Amino acid sequence: MTELLNTLYVQTPGASLHLDGDAVRIALPDGGGPRRTLPLLRLESIVLLGNISVSAPLLSRCADDGRAVVWMSRGGRFRCRLDGPTRGNVLLRHAQHLAHADPVVRLPIARACVAGKIQNCRQVVLKGARDAGDTKDALRGIAADLEDSLAAAGAAEDLDVLMGVEGAAARSYFEALAMMIRKDSGLSFPGRIKRPPTDGVNALLSFLYGLVRSSVHGACEQVGLDPYVGFLHGIRPGKPALALDLMEEFRPAIADRLALTLINRRQVSADDFEQLEGGAVQLTEDGRKTVLTAWQQHRQKERPHPVLGRRVAHGLVPFVQSRLMARTLREELPGYLPWTV
């Protein structure tokens, strides 16, 4: 398994990145200060938040090395990524397209993605219930509902039913999420609001989902899967359906858990958000810095992987899961097994 390398996040407005030998040189807008360089060797990808310029030589070098460059909006919405030529096996991609076209193969994979998500949601809620005070019973009730949804997802006969089960589970899960945010944190969760998020908690969730999505997308590419052909999510131009399928199981266990920790430990507070014209809310520059630091530390944390039977860092789980998906499509595994906590 590859070593977990670093990701460079650049968010300072007006900064620019240049290639300097085998290093990336960072020019900050104030111009002063010591020369800042980082060895490209230690960077797995470069993530640019907002308008950051990257020199053409650096871009071509990253493309050659297969190092992804990802552009995100300052709010953490994924904009685009630049990657080298599509790697991997054409037979694998062909198998993926055939699986997508065949409902008999497609439905079980979609079911597994939804089941993984609901199971991880349930674990997040159960953990919340252990720590909760007066909302303990309500949370336990929602966990029981999610258990029913899990059974319903396993029995779903077609994709529409499955989508319905997922939607219902997500609604009760987000009710639970609202209860798990401590009252003294100064933030509250009115339910999931996106495009654009209009409160702090939703802004934080959207930002974290953006980060998860870009890492899952990269993992699909690395394994040689086509990120745009999914099983649960339908295909549409420009929609990375497979990345969206695979990230379902990571949303609760990685993004939501981290968001709850940050809020409840007051590492992120109401001051870390700013309101834009039109009502959209996004993280401030300091807030983003806190979240990205926590995210990178979270990626290093290891957890036992139920299928591999050994400990795997959070940051590498998307790679493991993409590989399991590839093996399922090649019919080396009987079915896709989601990552559950």
Added chain:
Amino acid sequence: MELLVTYDVATTTPEGAQRLRQVAKLCEGYGMRVQKSVFEVVCSDADWVRLNNAFQRIIDDEDDSIRVYRMDRGSFKSVTILGRARRLPHDDALVL
């Protein structure tokens, strides 16, 4: 592996100054500068072979000296620092 690279390149001649720039640039591609001619490098065994080879090509054996110390894992994290020195995030987030 974690390496501490220190170098001394004679800069009395223009060629010496050029060698110094080359060594510095090479080190920037492998690690992070902690002092004027001291770098902390975290790399794989293969990278170390490449780095060592590149050093040998650049330096003048008569005038220059390079010392590379192989450190225990975690040494860069536990380093004692005084004054302006800062710990460098070799494995942590790089947020700018």
